[in-house]
Amino acid sequence: MRTEIRSKHTDFHVSHVFTDGTDPESLRYDIKSAALQFIPAEDLEKKLRKVYKICSLRAKFHLGHL
Known part of the structure; x- marks a missing residue:
């Protein structure tokens, strides 16, 4: 299962959170690099x-x- 994460201010797609992490209770994040500020x-x-x-x-x- 995945959940989409969107920006509060612009409604821009930022990320997905997946429930298929390394163990049954962990999460995996897929963050768009354009959403990051280095x-x-x-x-x-x-x-x-x-x-x-x-x-x-x-x-x-x-x-x-x-």
């Missing part, structure tokens, strides 16, 4: 801080704290 290791911390800040602001907005 970030150089030296830029990773800066990018993660930016994403965390955006997520925090969105959460505060949705909770009515902004």
Whole structure:
């Protein structure tokens, strides 16, 4: 069995998740490379801080704290 994964924002096909992993309870993922964003290791911390800040602001907005 496989489940299709689509982007929340664009409805773009991103991946499939299969139930035929190496053991009966594991999953196998097939991710489209076009859906990935590769970030150089030296830029990773800066990018993660930016994403965390955006997520925090969105959460505060949705909770009515902004």
